[in-house]
Amino acid sequence: xxxxxxxxxxxxxxxxxxxxxxxxxxxxxxxxxxxxxxxxxxxxxxxxxxxxxxxxxxxxxxxxxxxxxxxxxxxxxxxxxxxxxxxxxxxxxxxxxxxxxxxxxxxxxxxxxxxxxxxxxxxxxxxxxxxxxxxxxxxxxxxxxxxxxxxxxxxxxxxxxxxxxxxxxxxxxxxxxxxxxxxxxxxxxxxxxxxxxxxxxxxxxxxxxxxxxxxxxxxxxxxxxxxxxxxxxxxxxxxxxxxxxxxxxxxxxxxxxxxxxxxxxxxxxxxxxxxxxxxxxxxxxxxxxxxxxxxxxxxxxxxxxxxxxxxxxxxxxxxxxxxxxxxxxxxxxxxxxxxxxxxxxxxxxxxxxxxxxxxxxxxxxxxxxxxxxxxxxxxxxxxxxxxxxxxxxxxxxxxxxxxxxxxxxxxxxxxxxxxxxxxxxxxxxxxxxxxxxxxxxxxxxxxxxxxxxxxxxxxxxxxxxxxxxxxxxxxxxxxxxxxxxxxxxxxxxxxxxxxxxxxxxxxxxxxxxxxxxxxxxxxxxxxxxxxxxxxxxxxxxxxxxxxxxxxxxxxxxxxxxxxxxxxxxxxxxxxxxxxxxxxxxxxxxxxxxxxxxxxxxxxxxxxxxxxxxxxxxxxxxxxxxxxxxxxxxxxxxxxxxxxxxxxxxxxxxxxxxxxxxxxxxxxxxxxxxxxxxx
Numbered sequence: 001x002x003x004x005x006x007x008x009x010x011x012x013x014x015x016x017x018x019x020x021x022x023x024x025x026x027x028x029x030x031x032x033x034x035x036x037x038x039x040x041x042x043x044x045x046x047x048x049x050x051x052x053x054x055x056x057x058x059x060x061x062x063x064x065x066x067x068x069x070x071x072x073x074x075x076x077x078x079x080x081x082x083x084x085x086x087x088x089x090x091x092x093x094x095x096x097x098x099x100x101x102x103x104x105x106x107x108x109x110x111x112x113x114x115x116x117x118x119x120x121x122x123x124x125x126x127x128x129x130x131x132x133x134x135x136x137x138x139x140x141x142x143x144x145x146x147x148x149x150x151x152x153x154x155x156x157x158x159x160x161x162x163x164x165x166x167x168x169x170x171x172x173x174x175x176x177x178x179x180x181x182x183x184x185x186x187x188x189x190x191x192x193x194x195x196x197x198x199x200x201x202x203x204x205x206x207x208x209x210x211x212x213x214x215x216x217x218x219x220x221x222x223x224x225x226x227x228x229x230x231x232x233x234x235x236x237x238x239x240x241x242x243x244x245x246x247x248x249x250x251x252x253x254x255x256x257x258x259x260x261x262x263x264x265x266x267x268x269x270x271x272x273x274x275x276x277x278x279x280x281x282x283x284x285x286x287x288x289x290x291x292x293x294x295x296x297x298x299x300x301x302x303x304x305x306x307x308x309x310x311x312x313x314x315x316x317x318x319x320x321x322x323x324x325x326x327x328x329x330x331x332x333x334x335x336x337x338x339x340x341x342x343x344x345x346x347x348x349x350x351x352x353x354x355x356x357x358x359x360x361x362x363x364x365x366x367x368x369x370x371x372x373x374x375x376x377x378x379x380x381x382x383x384x385x386x387x388x389x390x391x392x393x394x395x396x397x398x399x400x401x402x403x404x405x406x407x408x409x410x411x412x413x414x415x416x417x418x419x420x421x422x423x424x425x426x427x428x429x430x431x432x433x434x435x436x437x438x439x440x441x442x443x444x445x446x447x448x449x450x451x452x453x454x455x456x457x458x459x460x461x462x463x464x465x466x467x468x469x470x471x472x473x474x475x476x477x478x479x480x481x482x483x484x485x486x487x488x489x490x491x492x493x494x495x496x497x498x499x500x501x502x503x504x505x506x507x508x509x510x511x512x513x514x515x516x517x518x519x520x521x522x523x524x525x526x527x528x529x530x531x532x533x534x535x536x537x538x539x540x541x542x543x544x545x546x547x548x549x550x551x552x553x554x555x556x557x558x559x560x561x562x563x564x565x566x567x568x569x570x571x572x573x574x575x576x577x578x579x580x581x582x583x584x585x586x587x588x589x590x591x592x593x594x595x596x597x598x599x600x601x602x603x604x605x606x607x608x609x610x611x612x613x614x615x616x617x618x619x620x621x622x623x624x625x626x627x628x629x630x631x632x633x634x635x636x637x638x639x640x641x642x643x644x645x646x647x648x649x650x651x652x653x654x655x656x657x658x659x660x661x662x663x664x665x666x667x668x669x670x671x672x673x674x675x676x677x678x
Contacts, residue, residue, distance in 0.1 A: 008046055008079050012039075019282045020044045023053060023221065026242075026276035028269075029251040032313045033298075033601035034289030034561070037251050041223055042072055044249065045088060046079035054220040056086025060241065063092055063225045072225070089219070093234050097197040100204070104211055108200045115191045122146050122193055129181050135174060138420070141502055148172070149179050153195030154231045154263040156202060159183050198233045205240045216244040227252035227272075231263035239275065246276060254309055255302045258555060258595050260584075270307060287313045287601075289561055291320020294607050297637040298600040304632050305590045313601075322639040323600075325630065326610040334568050334612050335367035339375055341608070342549060346564055350605075352378060352547035354563035358554045358599045360575040362509065363516040364568065365551045370520070378548040383556035388534055392499070392510040393517055397534055399489050400482070403473050404527055407441040416442075419498045421462030427455060443467065469493060482527035483518060490514070519616040554599045565603040567596075570611045570627040596629045609633070 012020060019029045019040045031037035045061060048054050063069045069091050076088065089096060098116065105112045117125075126142040129135075152162050159180040164172050186192060192200065205212040222242050224230075227250035230238070242248040250272060257266040273279040287295055295313040302308070328334040342355060357368055366387040372379045387393060395418060401411040413432075417423040434454075435445035446463050449455050455463065469492060477485050490496040499507045499514075524530040550562065569575055576592035584591070600607055611626045 008043055013286050015282055015284050016040050020047050022280055023048055024247060026246055026279040027249040028272045028279055028281045029284060030281060030309050030311055031251050031253055031284040032287060032311055033253065034287040035284035036288060041225060041251055042075035042079060044223060045076050048221055049080050056088050058218055058220045059088035060219045060222045061088050061090040064229060066092060068225060094194055094197045097201045100201050101197060104204050107204045107208055109187050111190050117191050117193055125182065125185060129178050139502055145175050145178055148175050150195050151263065153199050154233050156233045156236055198237055202233060202236055212240060216241050220245050220247055222248040224250040228254050228257040228266060228269045229259050229264045230268045231265055235268040255594055255597050256558060258591060258598055260591055266307060283311045285311050285313055287315045289604055290601060291318055291605060293320045293322050293637045294600060294603050297323045297633050298597050300634040301629060301632045302593060302597040305593055307590050321606055323637055324608040324641060325638045326641040328610060328612045330614045331367055331612050334610055335371045338566050338568065339371040339377060343375060343377060350563045352549050356550040356562040357566040358552060358557050360554060360569055360577060362553055363512045366516050366520060368551060379551055380548045382550050382552035390513055392513055396486060396514060396517055400486060400527060401531060402470060403477060404531060406443045409442045412442040416466060419494045421466055422458045423462050427459040482530055483521045486518060554595050557602050558598050561602055561604060563604050564606040566608045567599050568610045570609055570630055571615060571624040572627055575627050593629060
């Protein structure tokens with residue numbers, strides 16, 4: 001079909017046009033950031049219908065989110081308008097699997113009216129099983145158990161198929177026992193969790209050829225969005241459904257595969273042409289979002305990855321500003337300078353809604369939040385919680401508030417049983433009622449009730465320990481600064497041990513946030529000043545009407561775009577993240593680089609990359625080294641700035657670094673010395 005024959009094909013570039021009209025046989029569309037992949041997918045569906053290659057219900061379109069599915073449905077509807085071809089099967093992996101499973105539930109010993117449970121229901125069920133098996137949920141979080149079970153399910157493994165390679169791993173063996181009971185319980189209750197939806201479908205397809213034949217014969221064309229984010233079970237699900245007609249078109253970007261921690265396997269994308277021998281690979285490299293300088297910087301950076309199919313982004317638009325590269329003395333100066341750039345230079349030209357600060361680790365937002373509050377710049381945390389509203393920070397502040405003044409009943413209520421001290425609801429209710437009746441604070445009420453022996457022995461013992469600790473810490477405050485005091489409190493209360501000892505996926509972040517809180521406290525002369533600052537920071541109206549700067553992690557930014565993007569904290573150990581490289585080696589490093597690529601390509605017009613010479617990280621100040629990713633940005637596309645005056649500076653960032661040995665070139669050492677002496 002000629003490009004000019006149909007109106008819906010007119011606004012496609014050459015490679016988009018190829019992607020749309022080559023509908024027969026397997027096809028992988030390598031769609032760079034901002035290259036119009038959604039437009040290609042929807043137009044391809046319209047083309048199949050317009051050319052009468054299939055009826056609507058013979059097309060299967062798979063997305064990762066309901067929002068994406070809805071958008072695709074609306075766009076396809078606009079293109080085909082009043083066509084009588086019918087509506088394609090369009091939805092997420094899970095929603096489509098639920099449809100299949102409703103029809104064939106009996107094949108996996110379910111009834112068709114099964115219920116799909118959420119994570120709260122999962123957690124309750126796991127807790128009950130752990131209680132019956134005498135597994136201490138204080139040491140192994142139910143969320144951690146659920147995560148491991150989900151990992152097994154994402155790999156397509158039922159309990160009887162899981163093989164624990166290290167026989168001495170009692171920990172995993174215990175969770176496998178829980179998995180067996182849990183899976184049987186789901187069947188007994190006639191319910192499924194999200195992982196079951198795909199797992200059951202794959203098992204039905206593999207064990208019931210007649211059922212598989214119904215679907216693989218019906219679906220003449222299969223289209224998949226964000227293919228780089230598929231995991232093992234999703235890939236298997238797709239391959240089974242495409243095994244007859246093989247008209248499967250997968251769209252995605254291997255350079256934006258950043259979710260391995262969710263189970264995504266980039267090899268699904270990279271090995272597509274091995275799975276489907278006759279596959280056509282079409283690259284969408286023309287970008288409609290960013291300027292050429294931004295695209296050239298991103299392309300040069302990502303070219304250092306080996307695990308990619310390869311492409312180079314370009315635009316017919318303007319060359320644009322060079323990428324701004326700045327070095328600051330420390331993280332605080334970084335936050336001050338970035339907020340000043342926003343206030344003095346950008347606010348007049350751009351809406352704050354179109355400005356984003358993308359960080360590698362969520363604790364980095366704290367210094368920016370502090371600065372924005374001080375300057376009165378509106379901000380929002382996208383996909384996360386504001387620093388002083390995070391539960392672990394509120395817990396720490398509550399301890400300090402109660403030490404500072406005994407009548408703070410709200411603080412008392414928050415921490416009396418945190419960590420657990422055997423003070424249950426009935427005991428606290430009695431304390432609260434006594435305090436209200438006698439118009440005294442909760443702390444005094446505890447002393448009175450203990451004197452008259454009105455508290456149960458176990459709760460009484462826990463309350464006495466707590467009261468003695470509070471009094472001891474009030475004496476400690478007279479001898480130590482408020483920063484040291486919090487360290488003592490966290491240690492002696494057992495709060496730190498609670499976080500360190502419990503197997504929980506979130507506890508590492510909580511500990512990191514507490515270390516950042518300790519850093520924040522150093523900026524205040526005394527406890528009173530710090531508590532006043534926190535009170536003002538949390539009580540101020542942070543839901544300003546109008547414009548707000550967007551603060552988020554780079555992971556949360558995928559799929560978004562902004563006029564201006566700041567990328568702070570590009571330092572070795574922070575970005576690329578040390579833990580990722582230690583756990584996954586070169587694979588981890590390459591995913592970190594893809595994350596950098598995602599960060600840069602969120603920008604339409606202006607990109608600011610920065611690093612600090614010193615940063616308070618992991619509980620201590622340490623000298624920082626520029627991220628290796630900075631070396632990989634091409635000189636012709638960047639402009640280097642002085643960290644003091646934000647003026648152009650002719651210094652050398654090139655490091656000639658042997659990362660295994662940690663050696664630095666003389667040029668790097670000269671830069672360190674020059675900047676430290678300023």
